[in-house]
Amino acid sequence: MKNKILVIEDDRAISELLCMNLEAAGYETVAAYDGEEAQRLLLWHEDADMAVVDIMLPGKDGFALMEDFRTTGLPVIYLTAKDDVASKVKGLKLGAEDYMVKPFEMLELLVRIEKVLERTGRARKVLTIRNIMVDVQSHQVLKDGISVNLKPMEYDLFVLLLQNKNIALGREELLKRVWGEDYLGECDTFAGGKKSAHSVGLLNNNQSVN
Template identity: 90%
Template sequence: MKNKILVIEDDRAISELLCMNLEAAGYETVAAYDGEEAQRLLLWQEDADLAVVDIMLPGKDGFALMEDFKKKELPVLYLTAKDDVASKVKGLKLGAEDYMVKPFEMLELLVRIEKVLERTGRAKKVLTVRNILVDMQSHQVYKDGLPVSLKPMEYDLFVLLLQNKNIALGREELLKRVWGEDYLGESRTVDVHIGQLRKKLELYDEIRTIPKLGYRLEE
């Protein structure tokens, strides 16, 4: 369900930092620490969507691994301390989608990863809260990996809450953005749908009622 990213980095501290931040951003990660391990990983990670690759690896380096990535048609983003122009040109000419130099800002890396996934048509739009995952492409909601049936308006309302985590949204705003400007019904409609979401998804504590205003999805 989530985009899977291979992290190929021999510095374990950097690898752990990358994996931790990528997972916090909603990605699944698999780590390898040298060229040979990366090759073995490519043999069985059929569903990977992107590889973030250091160039200076023990054994087979990041440049030499490019042929393996190409065979798998796996997009590559080089993340390396090699900041000379010749290395950048070589990496991009070999077929890398992007090239970033260490030290790096995690936020910039996340944006670049998102752009590569979008450009290569591999982006999976996924929203999560606790043990619940929403696949924006299939409009399917999963709880503990099992599908949950939501009515169209329940789904739209839940997605809006997810996209505005920890932000209070008024009933009138929810009505306007989910049911549309021309909806003539009562704001009580929102309360009924919120009640259904709490029940179906067991988010009694996470979907908070804001007195005299509306609701907030907390995480």
């Protein structure tokens, strides 16, 4: 199951950009364009995991909405053009997890969202490759809906390859990130090793990553 992000932003171009990039990063998004609509979203989407909120909204502004977010326990990142210190302090004191100023870098926002989800225990990440799904939170691997049992290092290797799709990872990089620094000097640890055969075999049968 994907993490659901509420995007509360009155500028539709920015809202569409946010939703597009969040969805490309593997999130589900729901958009609202004013304070009243945002309140309705909170009632309709009780399974939401966090909200990215502009402050200067028509109707009820982002600061005023914080009471609703606190009531539902929904983590908030303010994303706003209000760059004065007083506004930043107010937003954080009201209970926002983070505060970003426009213009912003999308990659930075994605990282901050990821960290907030992890910090609040809401991160739900699913990796897919054709008919295989990996739930990173539960460490569950499914192929055609059937559970696949992988040993810890097989699982770590498989997830590493999925997270770096279309990137060529060298042998030393794989050894360092899966087996650890102590294995770098051992030539036959990875090559032909039984621990990697199962996970690499899964990928060999499913070359195209979604």
